[in-house]
Structures are given as C-alpha cells and as structure tokens.
Amino acid sequence: MSTRPAHTDLPYSHAGDEDQARLEALSEALDPITISVLEALPDTGDAACLELGAGNGTIARWMADHLPSAQVTATELDLRHLEAEGRKNLDFVRHDVTQDQFPEVAFGLIHARWLLHHLPVRERVLPEITKWLAPGGHLVLEEPALFPPCRPPRTSPTAVSPSALSPCSRSASAPTAARPPSTWPAIWPNSA
Ligand SMILES: C[S@@+](CC[C@H](N)C(=O)[O-])C[C@H]1O[C@@H](n2cnc3c(N)ncnc32)[C@H](O)[C@@H]1O
Numbered sequence: 001m002s003t004r005p006a007h008t009d010l011p012y013s014h015a016g017d018e019d020q021a022r023l024e025a026l027s028e029a030l031d032p033i034t035i036s037v038l039e040a041l042p043d044t045g046d047a048a049c050l051e052l053g054a055g056n057g058t059i060a061r062w063m064a065d066h067l068p069s070a071q072v073t074a075t076e077l078d079l080r081h082l083e084a085e086g087r088k089n090l091d092f093v094r095h096d097v098t099q100d101q102f103p104e105v106a107f108g109l110i111h112a113r114w115l116l117h118h119l120p121v122r123e124r125v126l127p128e129i130t131k132w133l134a135p136g137g138h139l140v141l142e143e144p145a146l147f148p149p150c151r152p153p154r155t156s157p158t159a160v161s162p163s164a165l166s167p168c169s170r171s172a173s174a175p176t177a178a179r180p181p182s183t184w185p186a187i188w189p190n191s192a
Helices: 017-039 059-064 122-131 156-172
Strands: 048-051 072-076 092-094 105-115 135-142
Touching: 017 105, 017 135, 048 059, 059 072, 059 092, 059 105, 059 156, 122 135
Parallel strands: 048 072, 048 105, 072 092, 105 135
Antiparallel strands: none
C-alpha cells in the first residue's frame, strides 16, 4: 500500500474549482514572465525538456509548441486536469519530485515554478534535480519572493510583486491583500 498522502490531503490540491482558479491565477500572472525567461535561453535544439510540478500545464504546453522537435515531460502529483491536447511531443506523468527519479543527464532544459518553496526537503531535492540535467543544459527555477513594490533593490521585483499579488487580491475580493504591510523593509535585505 502506498505511504504517500492522497493529493487532496496536501496543502495544494487540484481537487476543487478553487484549486483550478488558483492555478489559473498563477498562470495569468506569471506565464508572461516565465516565457520571456525561457525565450531568452540559448537554443536547446531537440534536447528533451522537463517541467516539474506543472500545475495546470500552460508552460508545459508552451514548451511543446515552442520546441516542436523536443520531447517534453511534465510532472505532477495530480494529473486529473492535465491534457496534452493533441501534442505528440508532450507527456504528463505522475511523479513526486521528493521521491521519484529520472535518469541522469536526461534533459537539456529543466524548469520548475513555485514548486520548491512548498517542499520542506527542497535542499535534498535540488541536487537530485541537477543530476537529471545534461552538461550544458539549463535549469530554470522560479520561486516567489515578494518585495515592496515601491522601492525594490532591483527593477525585476517591481514587475513581479504587483503581478503576483493582483490575482490574489482579485480572487480574495480584499483590496488590502494586495498591499504589503508598510512595515516591510524598503530595501532588502533589511540593512536597518
Ligand atoms: C504553486 S503550484 C505551481 C504550479 C505551476 N508550476 C505554476 O507555476 O503555475 C505548485 C505545484 O507543485 C505541485 N507539487 C507539489 N508537491 C509536488 C511534488 N512533491 N512533486 C511534484 N509536484 C508537486 C502541486 O501539485 C502544484 O501543482
């Protein structure tokens, strides 16, 4: 018998409409940023690609369309809403990144977004992920870090923080949710 928890028992289930709405809000806010990062990478040719913790699959489908000669593997704990929608070069597979493996040096591009920060064992998992990367390949990890939108130390958080917060605010119908507390440091790390 599996010792794994049912995905509906995990903090981020895909079971209900609210879970789907949450994943759609993430895609809406973050896909343009992710796509601009992936488009800026050097050409990976027909190297296999891996998308970890694919969520609702928008980036996996984008990869399959953008890299038609590459085989794209996209993983999730919960596959029930994931469809390749006719793409022959895209497979969704059930894979728990904290327990399951891939062959070493198998992928020329590995991408994960808003996955590792959920995992208490991420420091053990990250070295495993790097083993699956081919020499010269690209590992792209995107994780949340909300900075004060007003005066961040670099320009990119100016774009990321509001775009990440606004869908949360809309879905929560709570305008104050989009406003970071005024006590947040204006400069990060806080040198005060
Ligand atoms: C915050 S969502 C992000 C989804 C997607 N990467 C995105 O950015 O739109 C985190 C995703 O990671 C998946 N996940 C959580 N733990 C996982 C694990 N151990 N292995 C694989 N996927 C996992 C969840 O099911 C969820 O879809």
